[in-house]
Amino acid sequence: MATAPDIDAPANPLDAFRNEARAWIAANFPPSLKGKDNAMSAVEGPHTNSPEEDAWQTAMGEKGWGVPTWPKEYGGGGLSRAEARVLQEEMQRAGAWNPIGGMGVMMFGPTLLEYGTEEQKREHIPAIAKGLVRWCQGYSEPGAGSDLASLQTFAEDHGDHYVVNGQKTWTSGGQWADKCFMLVRTDKTKKHEGITFVLCDMDTPGVEVRPIQLISGSSPFCETFFTDVKVPKSNRVGQEGEGWTIGKRLLQHERSSLSGGGSTAGRMFAGASLGQLAKKYVGVDAEGRIADTDLRSRIARHEMDLRSFMLTLRRTALEAKSNQGPSAATSIMKNVGARIMQERSELLIEIRGLAGLGWDGEGFEEDALKDVRSWLFGKAVSIYGGSTEIQNNVIAKRILGMLDHQ
Template sequence: MMMATVVEPEIDALERFRAEARAWLAEHFPTALKGKDNALSALEGPTEQSPDEAAWQRAMGEKGWGVPTWPREYGGGGLSRAEARVLQEEMQRIGAWNPIGGMGVMMFGPTLLEYGSEEQKREHIPAIAKGEVRWCQGYSEPNAGSDLANLQAFAADAGDHYIVNGQKTWTSGGQWADKCFCLVRTDKTKKHEGISFVLIDMHAPGVEVRPIKLISGSSPFCETFFTDVKVPKADRVGAEGQGWTIGKRLLEHERSNLSGAGGGASRLFAGKPLGQMAKEYRGTDDRGRIADSDLRMRIVRHEMDLRAFALTLRRSALEAKSNQGPSAAASIMKNVGARITQTRAELAVETMGMQGLGWEGEGFSEAEIDQTRTWLWGKAVSIYGGSSEIQNNVIAKRILGMLDHQ
């Protein structure tokens, strides 16, 4: 009886919230947008919004439900993790999707909430919560990829501001971004302790971006050049020399979201189920199963891996305390998520046979061409956000307690 007394009010409260969320979504989500979310849209650049899309983003932004667990005082939803899960369930039930996203939500916002000053939170978080400002990441350099701490972009002290000179590469969405959260060197005599975390206006004089065209045909990444760029010290997050600590924390948020732990798992595999695709392209046997038994078994194994992965992500979220963010375990999730994502793309292209080789032309449908390009794009999943090899190092050191051999 005592257990019932404790648990039932929580259940009742969640069910009341479920009813509230269901009613609000029914009123504000345009049914014409059902299932039209594009998981790769963040890498394809801004597109002109339809009136329905603009209204949906505005409604979610004003409600704060685009970032449901962020504090209300900064424009978030102020929901508990349990309430956020209920909201997600109700959105999935009607085919609704979150129109608020990007690097501001995935990486920078959670990091700023932890390390930013009150003034910085009030300046930047509300705009992220409404999807009004587009952010990009200034980390990797031509000679500082895997060894990120070797970065050389330098911020010279000029009194109340810095003068930044240097280069970044693989700047996702840099050509469309308004702001950049960036690691720069403020002390050349120290490696890790000489790095600071600053915010750079991408429209400031001296900022130049050059898009990099990928094998998939898209250009979501850039080379970014800073030439005598003025950055106010008020736009430094944390203390000078604290950038490595803040930067590592941001990477944990990035890996958590890339793995799907941040709520993106359902979006990684948007589109037609593999089993349905295989039946359409390969036919069925006399029992209604995929005719190719070997392909059938590999799809089943993939679906089992995907289901186990999704359940693991959910268990991880349920076990986390409300004041904890992602941990080094995000590296495990990132590696597994990358493998599953690439396996899915490989199976999809194999399933389509010759139609899976489409690049352009009338002989291929738009969906087939998109699948081929997604397959090529997916090769980068095990590289960006820290390569699988880097994640293995993190797992070995921070989870398994293994040390480097000298």
Template sequence: MATAADLDRPADALEEFRSQARAWLEVNFPPALKGKENPMATVEGPTEPSADEAAWKKAFGEKGWGVPGWPAQYGGGGLDRAQIRVLGEEMARIGAWNPIGGMGVMMFGPTLLEYGSEAQKNEHIPAIAKGEVRWCQGYSEPGAGSDLASLQMFAEDKGDHYLVNGQKTWTSGGQWADKCFALVRTDKSKKHEGISFLLIDMTSPGVEVKPIKMISGASPFCETFFTDVKVPKENLVGREGEGWTIGKRLLQHERQNLSGGGGAVSRLFAGTSMSALAKQYRGADEQGRIDDSDLRMRIVRHEMDSRAFALTLRRAALESKSNQGPSAATSIMKNVGARITQDRAELSIEIMGMNGLGWEGEGFTEAELSQTRTWLWGKAVSIYGGSSEIQNNVIAKRILGMLDHQ
């Protein structure tokens, strides 16, 4: 759906922008980085950027194109949909990638643009747009996972500040984050209405993180403890008691990104194709087809689902930009994306056979060992960002209009 800005923009003006974008990219994008994955836009362990990566991140961030649709007054690109599309085409043409990412871009930034004060936007959005600050999410607690509204971390009003005590768990990237956006309880007498949205500096005295080692061997999550942590009153987003509303909106942004490129589903078409993988490990018949008719049909079904899903995501992304951002439909995308991601991992392991079950030692390639960990890691896809069961509840209530039975 075209926006008014798209319709009013002359074709020659768009081509002029294309020429400008192409010229800027050719000057600023290091050819050595062509086609590489972005090492800086992940919640997993940060790596020391190369000189080329650091220069590219700095140039792209200062240009505002890491968040091309965000307002220019806060450090964004200020581009409309048509310009964003052209920028993407020009980046793809030379194998360039966006070096700005993380939870600040995926979830917190878009939410703060909607609910934050002018002072909060001026303080936090430019640093996110340049990739200068890493954010983590303080939502889940040991006794409040799927039932997030049962959270107990308490922010006590102390006049000019809050005194925060409690614990969060599954804090993605907590051990590397500079700041945390968190749901806290400010009123113990109310469940949903007693929750507020608070910004916490992770370097504050009283904040402690303990990494959690996953079955895949990685440790991208933490237990995070808050003991008498002082948080300035100006770090409250919205009013007290509005945290549940703001937090739900942020989750819609998260689910859109998890299903549409900011998470596991972005790996659907990465690396070797399923067909090539099957021919490598299972062989091909005299017609060049996968030498297993049943496996061949299941791969075809999987690839059809994957490509249909990718096209649906693209359409949904365009619709969200032309309307008011992501909607409850992101829950559908999250569930479908989780299923497709897990199906791909299961198929890959089946294709590789014993070669796909190695953990370490000789006899396995790096790609085979990586596939084992990807398969194990993928088990969490239907849990994090809101479990599939929770998404089904959202779909039933918000999309199908079904009500709870009393």
């Protein structure tokens, strides 16, 4: 005897949330902002919000959906990974974007949630979740780039506070930041074990920031000098000597974002279709294909690499979440993402020919001028966040097990 269909079977539990998200976005996202980007997610700035942008940021911040999977008790959305993916899909459907971003979201927030005290989480995480505080990173130094563990910025113990002296370089957005998370040396007799992770207000007396002019014409990076800067010990994350462990964890979050999941990479991967652009500038053959066969094959290969990369990125991100955060595999994704981004920029310049080599003035399309600056800025993608060579070392040692043998 046939069994009657179960007409009362529950629907997909995500359907209800999808309806909720769709309705909330429709009620809160200003249509005038459709297609725009999150200015706070970039290192460039400063940016003055329009009333619509302020309203959208406030709404997302109060809802906690700017950091959807962060715990609700600290201002996050408290969503599951599946719900966060649905939210992202519904935002894309509406042409909406996340107005909450920056280094606090990309790197520091996830690290503090793992290593911070309860007081530190309640002090810093809610402001990050609402996009109210801008953070910068104090890691690299003039003599400690690839070999970061050789850093010399020293924090001398003065009882309830440290006195910090030294210099950091390549401080992204340092001239606009409110606060800095940084690695300092608290023990000169030990290399890795002598490093400590501290937080510093950028308006503290003794902090001086000098922007660095880049070949792209912008100055998002800085030299930062610390002269007798007082840092309360309550601003230390973890114990003395644990900075290297905490700092490496933060770098995994950074590389995960730079590999393609973050806003900077997202902007570089976005934009005009290479195929359509090539048809416009290079022309088509009798069958409607890009006339230059070599260029056609390279564009096709690039698009396949990009599609494969994005799918792999999504898979590794899901694996990372199930394994309590990003792993050394972020080094692979960072290297691959850097190569693909730089290759895309090169193709954009090549496709336009002379029309793609403008710097300013009439006769050049606005998108072409932006692509030239992105092409030049993108040369640094394989350097910052850990150079390609450093990532290769991480891959060799921690993934392939190729340890050094003396």
